[in-house]
Each structure stands twice: as structure tokens, then as C-alpha cells.
Amino acid sequence: MKANKMTALTMSAVLTLGVLSGCAGSKESGGNAPAGGGQSAQNVNPTGMPIVKEPVKLKFFTGKSPQTGNKFEDTLVWKEYAKQSGIDVEFQLVPFESLTEKRNLALASGDYPDAFYSARVPVADLMKYGSQGVFVKLNDLIDKHAPNLKKLLEKYPDLKKGLTMPDGNIYSFPSFYSPEFLPMLIGTPLWINQTWLDKLNMKEPETTEEFYAYLKAVKESDPNGNGQKDEIPLSGMFGIQTIQRYIGGAWGFGNRGAVAHPYVDMDPDGSKLRFYRLDPKYKEVLQYMNKLYTEGLIDKEIFTLKDTALYAKGEKGLLGAAFVPHPQAVMNQKGYVGLGALKGPHGDQLFVSVKNPIAWPGAFVITDKNKHPEATVRWIDHFYGDEGATFYFMGQKDVTYTQKPDGQLEYVDDIKKNPNGLTLDQAAARHFTWPGGSYPGYVQEKYFKGSESLPESIEAGKKASKHLVKDMWYSFNFTEEETAFMNSKGADIHKLITETEANLINGTASFDDWDKYVATVQKMGVDQYLNIYRAAYERYSGQK
Numbered sequence: 001m002k003a004n005k006m007t008a009l010t011m012s013a014v015l016t017l018g019v020l021s022g023c024a025g026s027k028e029s030g031g032n033a034p035a036g037g038g039q040s041a042q043n044v045n046p047t048g049m050p051i052v053k054e055p056v057k058l059k060f061f062t063g064k065s066p067q068t069g070n071k072f073e074d075t076l077v078w079k080e081y082a083k084q085s086g087i088d089v090e091f092q093l094v095p096f097e098s099l100t101e102k103r104n105l106a107l108a109s110g111d112y113p114d115a116f117y118s119a120r121v122p123v124a125d126l127m128k129y130g131s132q133g134v135f136v137k138l139n140d141l142i143d144k145h146a147p148n149l150k151k152l153l154e155k156y157p158d159l160k161k162g163l164t165m166p167d168g169n170i171y172s173f174p175s176f177y178s179p180e181f182l183p184m185l186i187g188t189p190l191w192i193n194q195t196w197l198d199k200l201n202m203k204e205p206e207t208t209e210e211f212y213a214y215l216k217a218v219k220e221s222d223p224n225g226n227g228q229k230d231e232i233p234l235s236g237m238f239g240i241q242t243i244q245r246y247i248g249g250a251w252g253f254g255n256r257g258a259v260a261h262p263y264v265d266m267d268p269d270g271s272k273l274r275f276y277r278l279d280p281k282y283k284e285v286l287q288y289m290n291k292l293y294t295e296g297l298i299d300k301e302i303f304t305l306k307d308t309a310l311y312a313k314g315e316k317g318l319l320g321a322a323f324v325p326h327p328q329a330v331m332n333q334k335g336y337v338g339l340g341a342l343k344g345p346h347g348d349q350l351f352v353s354v355k356n357p358i359a360w361p362g363a364f365v366i367t368d369k370n371k372h373p374e375a376t377v378r379w380i381d382h383f384y385g386d387e388g389a390t391f392y393f394m395g396q397k398d399v400t401y402t403q404k405p406d407g408q409l410e411y412v413d414d415i416k417k418n419p420n421g422l423t424l425d426q427a428a429a430r431h432f433t434w435p436g437g438s439y440p441g442y443v444q445e446k447y448f449k450g451s452e453s454l455p456e457s458i459e460a461g462k463k464a465s466k467h468l469v470k471d472m473w474y475s476f477n478f479t480e481e482e483t484a485f486m487n488s489k490g491a492d493i494h495k496l497i498t499e500t501e502a503n504l505i506n507g508t509a510s511f512d513d514w515d516k517y518v519a520t521v522q523k524m525g526v527d528q529y530l531n532i533y534r535a536a537y538e539r540y541s542g543q544k
Contacts, residue, residue: 050086065436121362236323250344326451338460
């Protein structure tokens with residue numbers, strides 16, 4: 001991600017002297033003593049390994065992806081880290097599919113463990129449970145026991161802004177991607193089957209109409225050559241929203257990053273915030289999506305599709321195009337290339353499907369049940385430095401990876417070229433728990449060797465960079481009052497929009513009722529929604 005404004009954004013803002021000094025020393029800014037202290041603090045070694053003088057046991061509520069194993073404690077990385085650190089962690093695994101429900105239930109009932117690990121705790125919950133004392137304030141703990149995260153907060157001022165709640169406190173460790181590592185920020189590019197393009201004598205699509213023509217040809221021409229029309233022209237992870245978000249860029253929507261800001265961006269002239277999902281031109285996005293779906297060009301199961309089912313379809317060689325991390329890594333399929341941004345009917349061409357570098361602000365949260373917060377902070381901070389991050393992603397030198405003479409790291413052949421036909425993620429999951437994402441830590445290209453680092457992903461990133469959003473916003477943090485609105489009326493607005501758009505796409509709702517639908521949503525409080533967003537934007541941009 002060279003010389004683009006997204007990098008400039010992360011490096012901008014006035015540098016603050018003593019990035020955390022203003023966060024410590026008073027209750028208002030997080031200076032109160034967390035759970036623990038006393039004997040627990042005395043048990044912690046200030047630097048090096050082991051972290052503790054006497055062994056410690058902790059329990060973590062843990063999000064699990066389909067790509068990882070069923071017992072984290074058996075993987076190389078956690079076995080070895082337990083030996084190194086003196087801290088034995090029991091990972092209580094919860095599938096991502098049911099994560100939100102079970103996390104909410106645990107918090108509401110008070111039946112939660114020492115920390116939430118890769119549990120995707122939303123910002124609203126960080127503010128809510130942080131203010132209640134359920135989540136431990138980390139300001140002082142970071143200052144004293146997290147040198148690696150502290151350095152990152154100093155290097156990237158927008159990281160500190162993104163983690164600091166409106167009350168001035170930090171309650172979480174993030175999943176933070178280097179702003180220079182664009183393939184990681186994209187995560188799931190749109191891959192197109194180059195083998196089928198060649199067979200159909202078609203060039204790589206550059207416009208929405210060319211993309212439609214390719215999908216149509218896939219459906220009608222039996223490019224896999226099995227004599228059946230079983231091809232699925234377009235599918236992908238995370239449902240219809242992934243496809244819709246990508247297509248929206250061809251109409252210029254999501255121009256400040258559509259992942260973190262799926263409803264609001266800037267007017268094309270950059271003068272004011274825009275609630276773009278009700279824009280008259282957004283109707284055209286949905287009509288295009290409706291055309292694809294009703295003609296059978298989008299996977300008919302897209303509204304309910306699970307990742308495992310998607311991968312199974314891919315392994316059978318049925319997909320013409322798909323949003324996945326990497327076809328070979330997750331589906332054992334070669335012959336795909338990544339697409340950049342498509343040009344739409346009005347000349348718009350934006351790549352908006354890019355996460356802000358704070359992929360998950362609430363990737364790791366310590367609770368008030370934790371009797372060893374100092375040790376826990378040291379435990380997690382290890383993965384925000386080069387040594388710990390290399391260990392987390394690559395494992396042990398000459399066991400799971402080797403180092404080339406030029407310093408480059410690469411997995412051993414058992415992982416990158418598994419003799420039993422395992423994909424990269426499948427082979428890696430025997431040793432690591434990073435497949436599937438959402439983990440707390442710092443990701444850089446030099447030591448992250450997942451599918452986002454493969455040559456095809458790097459090339460896809462280069463294509464995306466040509467039309468990448470120029471001024472990307474990180475996520476905004478809302479006050480308690482603003483959050484109350486977002487969790488009530490705002491959530492109702494989101495729900496109605498999501499449901500109506502799905503019905504418009506699948507044909508169960510009529511575009512003849514568009515104006516009526518827009519008026520209904522407007523009456524639900526869109527003006528207030530925008531006012532709240534504007535206030536958060538002004539805080540974020542330093543205007544107030």
C-alpha cells in the first residue's frame with residue numbers, strides 16, 4: 001500500500017507527547033487499580049520469560065473459526081507458550097457462527113471467564129461493560145506492562161484514537177493489521193476463474209457489464225466440462241453483503257471504506273456526510289444485484305451459506321468467482337486470479353471492500369473475574385512485538401518454518417506443500433490458531449505467511465490499489481448516549497434496510513415501492529442517525 005492516503009491517515013494527527021501519560025493517574029482517565037494488584041503484581045517478572053514466578057491458570061472465552069482445530073491447547077504455539085510463559089490457558093471454544101449470542105449471554109448472566117479472546121467484542125460493548133467495570137481499564141496496565149502495544153500506539157496515533165473510548169479509557173487489545181499490508185486489509189478478494197475465462201475466450205472483466213457477461217457465460221456454457229450445468233457463477237463468504245459492498249464501489253458508494261462504515265460516507269464533493277443506502281443511485285446497485293440473483297448467477301444459498309459449505313463447493317470445482325481468502329489455500333483450487341475494482345455505468349470505480357487496520361478493536365478483553373491482570377497483559381502484549389508475532393504466526397524455526405539467507409521466512413514443506421493434500425490453512429491449523437482471523441495481535445507481511453501473503457494475493461492487492469478509497473476512516477467510537485440510539489433506533493434502521501435489501505435482491509419485494517421504503521426509513525430517525533455520526537466524525541477528525 002505505497003504512497004496512498006490511507007497510510008497517510010494512519011500516520012497523521014498531531015503526535016502526542018507521552019501517548020499514554022495522559023491516560024494514567026486519575027479515575028477519570030483509567031488510573032484506578034484493576035482487579036488483581038498486590039500479590040498478583042508481585043508474581044509478575046518485569047521482562048523476559050517466564051512471565052510469572054509461580055504458575056498461573058487462566059480461562060478464556062474464545063472465538064473459533066471452521067479452519068482451526070477443536071482444542072487450542074494441543075497446538076504447537078500454545079503448548080510452547082505455556083512452557084515459556086508459565087501461564088496455562090484453557091481456551092473455551094465457541095464457533096464464530098454462535099459467538100455473538102453466547103458472548104451476550106455470558107455477559108448478561110455474569111458467567112464469563114478471565115478474558116475474551118478473539119471474541120469480536122463490539123465497540124458498543126467495550127464502552128458499556130467498561131463503564132460498568134466488567135471489562136478492566138487497561139490504560140495504566142498498558143503503560144507498565146505492555147511495551148509492544150505502547151510502541152504501536154505511539155507510532156500510529158489513529159490506533160490510539162480507535163481504541164480509546166469517549167470516556168478516555170482503553171478496554172481492549174486489538175487485531176491490528178499493518179496499514180502497509182493491503183492484501184490483509186482486503187482479506188477476501190473477489191477471485192475469478194482464469195481457466196474458465198480462457199476456455200470461454202473472455203478477457204478479465206473490467207466493468208459491471210463485462211462481469212455480468214462472464215457470470216452468464218459460466219451458467220450457460222458448462223466450463224467445467226462435466227456435461228452438467230452445476231456451475232455456480234458467483235458465491236462468497238459472509239453472505240450477500242460481501243458481494244453487495246463490492247458492487248457498490250462501482251457506483252461510488254462506501255468512499256471512506258465500506259467495511260467499517262457500511263451506511264455512511266461522504267458526498268462525492270466531500271462537503272458533508274451521506275447516508276448512502278437511501279441514495280437514489282443506490283437503488284441501481286440493488287437492481288444490478290437483483291438481476292444477478294434472479295438469473296441464477298449468484299449462489300442460491302448465499303443468504304444462509306456457511307463457510308464450510310462454500311469451501312466444499314469450491315473443492316468440487318464449481319465456482320466461477322468467489323469472495324474467499326485464497327482459492328488454493330481454502331479450497332485447494334488453482335487457476336484463479338484476483339479482480340480489482342469494477343467500473344460502473346456512471347464511470348465510478350472504487351475498491352471499497354477494505355477493512356480499517358483495526359480489524360477487531362475488541363479482539364482481547366480482560367474481565368473483572370481475572371485475578372492476574374498484570375500477567376495477562378504481559379501474556380497478550382508478547383504478540384504485538386516481532387518476536388511474539390513471529391512465534392504466533394510462524395512457530396519455531398527449523399520446526400515449522402525456515403529462514404532464507406535474505407532473511408525471508410517460509411513454512412516448511414509439510415505446511416506449504418503438504419504431502420497429504422491439505423490446504424495451507426488445514427496444514428497450518430495443526431500447529432497454529434490464526435486461520436480464520438479475529439485473533440488479537442499485530443500483523444505484518446514479513447512474518448505473516450497466511451494466504452494473504454501468497455503471490456496471487458499480493459497481485460490482487462496491487463490491482464485493488466489502483467482504485468482504492470483515498471481517505472479511509474477508521475471506526476468511530478460513540479458516547480453512551482449515542483450508543484443507546486445506535487443500539488435501539490439505529491439497530492432498527494439497520495435491520496429494516498438489511499431485510500428490505502435482501503428482499504429486493506431476491507425478488508420478494510418490488511422496486512416500485514422504493515420511494516415508500518425510503519420514506520419509511522427516513523421517519524425512523526435517519527436525520528438523528530446522521531447527526532450522531534457527524535458528532536463522532538468530528539471527534540475522530542479532531543474538529544471538536
